[in-house]
Amino acid sequence: MNFITLPKCKLALSRGLEKGNTEFTLKDWVTTVYDADSRRWLSINCREGKELLMDTGEDEEPFEKAFPICAVIREEIDAGPPDLNALVFNVDGKVLCRSTDPYDDVTPGTHYAPLSDYHIPAHTKVLGRDELIELERLIAFVDIVTPVASSSPAQERLVFKYYQYVYGIAGNWNSIHIGAKLSDHPHIAPVRHVIVDETDRSRVVGFTMPYYPVDDLRTQSSSRASRPFHLKLKWIQQLMRTVDDLHLKYGVVHGDLHEGNMMIDPATDNLVLIDFGCAQKIGTPQNHYHHRAALTHEPPRAPLLDIGEDIKHVLHAVYRLVTGIIGGRSDGNGGFIVTTSAHIREGEWVKAPNVTLDHPIEEYQSLCVNWLRARNAGPRITKHCQASEPLDYPDYMPPPEVDIKAYKRELADPNLRPRYQPPCEPEWEGLLEDMRGFGWSWEMWSAEWIKELRGLPYATSGRNFLRRKATAAGLSVLGWERPLTAHLDRTRPLLANGKYQDEYVGAGAAPTTQRKRKHSAGQENVVDQDTEQDGDEHGGRTLDSEGVTPTKRVTRSATKKKAGNAGPTPCEPTRKVAAPKRKRKAAPSKAKE
Ligand SMILES: Nc1ncnc2c1ncn2[C@@H]1O[C@H](COP(=O)(O)OP(=O)(O)O)[C@@H](O)[C@H]1O
Ligand SMILES: [Mg+2]
Numbered sequence: 001m002n003f004i005t006l007p008k009c010k011l012a013l014s015r016g017l018e019k020g021n022t023e024f025t026l027k028d029w030v031t032t033v034y035d036a037d038s039r040r041w042l043s044i045n046c047r048e049g050k051e052l053l054m055d056t057g058e059d060e061e062p063f064e065k066a067f068p069i070c071a072v073i074r075e076e077i078d079a080g081p082p083d084l085n086a087l088v089f090n091v092d093g094k095v096l097c098r099s100t101d102p103y104d105d106v107t108p109g110t111h112y113a114p115l116s117d118y119h120i121p122a123h124t125k126v127l128g129r130d131e132l133i134e135l136e137r138l139i140a141f142v143d144i145v146t147p148v149a150s151s152s153p154a155q156e157r158l159v160f161k162y163y164q165y166v167y168g169i170a171g172n173w174n175s176i177h178i179g180a181k182l183s184d185h186p187h188i189a190p191v192r193h194v195i196v197d198e199t200d201r202s203r204v205v206g207f208t209m210p211y212y213p214v215d216d217l218r219t220q221s222s223s224r225a226s227r228p229f230h231l232k233l234k235w236i237q238q239l240m241r242t243v244d245d246l247h248l249k250y251g252v253v254h255g256d257l258h259e260g261n262m263m264i265d266p267a268t269d270n271l272v273l274i275d276f277g278c279a280q281k282i283g284t285p286q287n288h289y290h291h292r293a294a295l296t297h298e299p300p301r302a303p304l305l306d307i308g309e310d311i312k313h314v315l316h317a318v319y320r321l322v323t324g325i326i327g328g329r330s331d332g333n334g335g336f337i338v339t340t341s342a343h344i345r346e347g348e349w350v351k352a353p354n355v356t357l358d359h360p361i362e363e364y365q366s367l368c369v370n371w372l373r374a375r376n377a378g379p380r381i382t383k384h385c386q387a388s389e390p391l392d393y394p395d396y397m398p399p400p401e402v403d404i405k406a407y408k409r410e411l412a413d414p415n416l417r418p419r420y421q422p423p424c425e426p427e428w429e430g431l432l433e434d435m436r437g438f439g440w441s442w443e444m445w446s447a448e449w450i451k452e453l454r455g456l457p458y459a460t461s462g463r464n465f466l467r468r469k470a471t472a473a474g475l476s477v478l479g480w481e482r483p484l485t486a487h488l489d490r491t492r493p494l495l496a497n498g499k500y501q502d503e504y505v506g507a508g509a510a511p512t513t514q515r516k517r518k519h520s521a522g523q524e525n526v527v528d529q530d531t532e533q534d535g536d537e538h539g540g541r542t543l544d545s546e547g548v549t550p551t552k553r554v555t556r557s558a559t560k561k562k563a564g565n566a567g568p569t570p571c572e573p574t575r576k577v578a579a580p581k582r583k584r585k586a587a588p589s590k591a592k593e
Contacts, residue, residue: 002167003034004063005139009074010037012140026049029066032106036140039164039480039498043086043099043106044073052091078486088487107467108165109477111400112203113173119393120194124180129205130198130504132160132496138484141168144211145496157213158192160496161277161289162206164480166465169397170290171277175394178252178276187242189263189274196498197478200429205478209274214266216274218259221321231321233263233359233367235271240371242273243314247307248379251387257313280423281384282307284395294396295407311375322364324352336535348453403447405520500507 003012012034029049033042052066063070072093077084086104088097115126132145135157145160146153163172173308176191185317193208214220220229239262246252254261255278263272285293319325349358349365384390399407416435468479482498493501 003140005036006063006067006070009067009070010035010137011070011073012036013066013070029069033070033073034164035141036079037482038082038484039137039482040077041105041107042073042084043104044075045086045088047088047090047096049091078484096432097243102468102471105466107477109465109467109470110166111169111397111403112197112205112478113397113400114202115194115196115204116202117398118173118176118194118204120176121180121183124183124191124560125193126196127193127208128196128198128201129497130495130499132158132195132208133501134482134496137482141206143496145208148493148495154413157211158208159211160206160208162195162480166291170280172204172206173290174252174279174281176275177277178279178391179207181391181393182250182499185242185245186268186270187238187272195496199478203478210265212263212265212272212274214264216260217262217264217317217321221259221324221355221404222325224352228354228356230356230358232269233357234361235262236318236364236367238271239273239314239318240367241260242271243310244375247282247310247381247387249388251381251384251390252279253282253307254279254310257310258315259317261319281391281395282381283383284385291399291403295403298555301584307381307463311372312570315372318364318368318495319349322351322355322357322361323349324355371536451516 003014013031017032018030026048026267029044029046031551033044034040035042044068048067049069052069069089071371072089072095073087076087076095076098081100083100084098085101085106086097086099087095089095108525109213120126127147131148133148133153134143134145136144138144138159141162141164143160144494145158146156148157150156161175163169176194179189179191182188182196183192189209189212191207191209194204195206197203197205221231223229232384243254243257246254254273254276256275257273261273261275263274264270265272282292284290303381349361379386381387398436470477480498482494488494489500495501495504499505
């Protein structure tokens with residue numbers, strides 16, 4: 001995922017959410033921020049604030065210039081009101097406008113596929129969000145939790161990872177399948193539970209994995225000035241073997257192999273890879289093209305994530321961990337460090353201060369050289385099916401009916417169709433001899449189609465799918481809000497759905513009128529009124545066979561039938577914040593839909 005959580009102010013920012021400034025002014029910073037504390041979204045307009053976002057330098061934190069403004073945003077959120085939707089301020093941090101107008105609500109909704117769409121192994125348990133107790137909010141979309149049914153909550157700590165917006169769809173799909181199917185692999189964090197919404201208990205919102213109570217390798221390495229950092233050669237060997245397994249055996253590319261996604265399990269002293277949010281089957285389009293590819297059944301003209309990218313990232317990571325030099329970026333003299341194998345072979349490796357190695361530094365270097373040589377001489381895998389034991393799960397999450405309709409409408413309408421610009425041809429860079437890979441490019445991230453799938457306002461694949469639109473149409477969207485930690489009553493367990501356990505009328509109880517909601521086409525978070533719940537006393541239900549629960553099955557045909565019955569979904573006219581004749585408490589920005 002592409003959010004950066006700023007620890008001090010607990011806000012998460014993403015370049016992907018910044019609004020195109022050409023729409024109104026070149027100078028404002030207009031964006032959506034995610035409050036990783038209250039799990040809410042907020043619209044931000046900082047007048048003349050665009051400069052705050054300019055890159056500060058390669059070794060500095062992204063968004064560093066925006067820190068003072070982020071501190072102001074934090075104060076405003078903490079001071080309330082709880083339904084604050086938008087803030088406007090100037091670059092000095094003076095608040096010009098606060099809005100609680102529902103029209104300014106930028107909370108996105110997204111598609112949560114039915115459990116029956118997933119191919120989950122039988123041993124993977126299923127739990128509702130209301131069967132998890134929050135212990136800590138780690139970063140955006142990641143919590144530490146314990147199952148309500150756990151017999152030893154203090155010991156049984158799990159990480160709960162979920163998604164709240166369209167870009168999380170592919171990450172969740174791939175992470176769950178890879179982590180569940182490879183749960184026996186000693187160096188891959190296993191998926192312990194698939195987590196479903198607590199309303200109809202059929203929609204998959206995320207998953208759990210074990211919590212490793214140590215810092216990831218990036219945090220350990222970057223804190224080495226204050227505490228020594230020990231780097232064992234065996235961890236690097238385990239990392240390389242695991243990447244070989246992923247590529248050559250299972251036909252999967254990780255896609256995000258930096259040190260922040262490498263943990264050491266203190267129980268086994270083994271390296272464990274986490275975060276398969278950018279992973280995919282080799283030969284399928286990059287994660288942000290996932291849903292489009294699912295819609296068209298023909299891969300878009302998008303660059304494929306190449307296994308060379310993983311290899312490059314591993315080599316960069318090892319080089320960084322050992323030398324402390326930010327490999328792959330500037331070496332301080334304006335050059336790039338690890339871009340060809342010659343750099344690894346011939347470059348001088350000097351151990352960083354405060355790093356302890358358990359073998360001579362030359363062994364780390366030769367491990368890299370030999371691994372690269374072996375991979376270059378080994379089999380070329382460009383398609384998932386060429387692997388020796390390819391992981392078997394559907395390439396894409398099946399899109400909901402409403403997205404299929406929106407896509408067809410877009411194709412049929414000459415006024416809508418031109419909005420989709422195929423991504424540029426990728427630029428190939430010679431890299432690591434013939435292990436080629438692409439550099440990261442923002443064009444890929446901001447792929448036009450995902451912004452512009454606007455044929456229907458409830459097309460959950462589109463970035464325009466907002467909670468307020470669904471609410472206006474009488475539909476409900478799964479909520480994720482939590483009380484601010486500063487206001488938490490710590491004597492009462494808080495469930496992962498944001499409700500205190502003692503105030504929550506669980507889904508296991510008889511349905512209340514509050515829990516009965518309508519089904520309607522295009523609404524992906526709607527609630528079945530007649531589903532039952534079964535469970536075991538060990539923290540989850542198990543599936544009877546791959547991807548099928550005995551009582552929670554929601555079939556594609558049922559979804560289609562519902563869609564068919566509901567008739568066409570109305571289009572919402574385009575409105576702007578500055579629309580005339582509207583009574584508004586505040587007008588924080590000229591946010592364009
Ligand atoms: N299972 C885990 N145990 C301990 N820490 C974890 C675990 N999963 C994630 N983290 C911590 O949270 C950070 C972000 O989690 P990650 O899954 O990588 O999310 P993202 O997609 O935002 O990068 C990791 O870099 C790590 O520090
Ligand atoms: Mg990560």
